[in-house]
Amino acid sequence: MRLKILDDIQNIFAQGKSWIALEINYAKLSLAEKMTVLLTTLIIGFICLLLGFVALILFGFALVEVFKLIMCPALAFLTVGGIICLLLVLLWLFRKPLLLNPLAKMLTKILIKPDEDDTITTK
Numbered sequence: 001m002r003l004k005i006l007d008d009i010q011n012i013f014a015q016g017k018s019w020i021a022l023e024i025n026y027a028k029l030s031l032a033e034k035m036t037v038l039l040t041t042l043i044i045g046f047i048c049l050l051l052g053f054v055a056l057i058l059f060g061f062a063l064v065e066v067f068k069l070i071m072c073p074a075l076a077f078l079t080v081g082g083i084i085c086l087l088l089v090l091l092w093l094f095r096k097p098l099l100l101n102p103l104a105k106m107l108t109k110i111l112i113k114p115d116e117d118d119t120i121t122t123k
Helices: 002-068 073-093 095-111
Strands: none
Touching: 002 073, 002 095, 073 095
């Protein structure tokens, strides 16, 4: 009888160790998945930002060429530079609703996503 209880206790400890090892592996896999999604999003965002800067430069030169038709070239370049500075000031003033809030929402969605198994449905 006593040997059976000791065997049961050893079996419980062995199952506990394997359960802890499985939970650690699940946490590692979950972290790897979330980091993959986050890094992919950052890389795509960086590429889009880089291409956006190139497009902004090209649109700026095109706008200078349009303004050259109605004013001198130096004034056209100054006008386009002023428009770009005005856009940067507006971006700075509205940085919270345009950049910070969507970024925080995306990061919390990626990092703190509830698992389907953990949710409790009540009727």
